Amino acid sequence: MVYIISFDFMQRAFAAGIITALLASVMGVFIVLRRMSLVGDSLSHAALAGVAGGMLFGIYPFYGALIFSGAAAVLIEIIRSAFKKYSEVALAVVMSGGMGLAVVLISLGKSFNADLMSYLFGSLVAVSREDIIIISILGFFIIGSVILLYRELFSITFDDEAAAVLGIPVKWINFYFTLLTALVIALSVRVVGALLISALMVIPAAVGLQLATSFKSTFVIAIAVALFSVITGIYTSFIFDLAPGGTIVLIASSILMIAICLKGVLSRWMQKNF
Incomplete structure (x- = not known):
């Protein structure tokens, strides 16, 4: 593995991957616990539209993803406010709308389909x-925001009504959190790809929920799984010339399956012997 690090593009890929893994896993824990797993899919479709729009209009696609995913985050909160009892409507609308816009923009710019593949499934180079x-x-900004708002996010995650009673501005914290999630999605499209970043947010958090015994240990396990999946996935994709995003997600999914099976085996063993 040492010789791989000697390549400049691999150094950049590992650096971006490690930051992405940290951000996605931290945000993913809050997203899963708040039963908002689909928010990643919704924002990733908007980010894909941003990439296509950037390519079509001559803007750096990375900036297009940032702009479109941020706008989608605002739109989600607006629609959620209009459908307070049916908040999942916002995710469905933004997801379908983002994909529809992406398809239209991609069809208009037929010449960049090859370049678009790197944003769909990630690319090492x-x-x-x-x-x-x-x-x-932006990663430093996101982590700093989560640390500063940790208590507020913790309260809203488990009981938003009680948080409102305590004087926490639930509406604005939710809005800010969705914007942070949009930033993470946009930052991750280079390594994992727009179509797969949601999995990197949800799967490590799911492993943490399976194995952790406390809220903080859920973060530790989720971060560890995400880092292992990204580092191993980037290395494997380089060796076997695979799409890094798909490789990373498959590794993370395998870890989740192992965690579920081991937990079941341990539970049955304890029930049998104790």
Whole structure:
């Protein structure tokens, strides 16, 4: 593995992948616990539309993904406010609308279909030095925001009504959290791909929920699974010339299946012997 690190593009891929894994797993724990797993899919479709729009209009696709996913986050909160008892409507509308827009933009720009593949499923060589700088700066901002708002997010995650009674601005925290999620989605399209980033947010968190004994340990396990999946996935995809996004997700999915099976085996063993 040592010789792989000697390549500049692999150094950038690993750096971007590690930051992406950290951000996706941290946000993923809150998303799964709040039963908002589909928010990642909704925002990723919007990010894909942003990538296609950027390519079509001559804007750096990475910026297009940031703009479109941020706009989608705002739209989700607006629709959720209009359908308070049916908040999942917002996710379905944005998901279908984002995909529809992406398909139209892709059909208009037929010449960039080959380049678009790197944004759909991730690419090792697509990560530039500029991408690393943007991912690092925004990643630091996102983690800092989560740390500062940790207690508020914790309260809203488990009981938003009680949080409102305590004086926490639930509406604005939810809005800000959705914007942060949109940023994570946009930052991750280079390594994992727009169609697969949602899985990297949800699966490590699911493993954490299976194995953890506390809220904080859920974060530790989710981060560890995401880091292992990304690092191993990038290495494997380089060796066997595979799409990094799909490889990363398959590794994470395998870990989840192992966790579920081991937990079941241990539970049955304890019931039998104790």
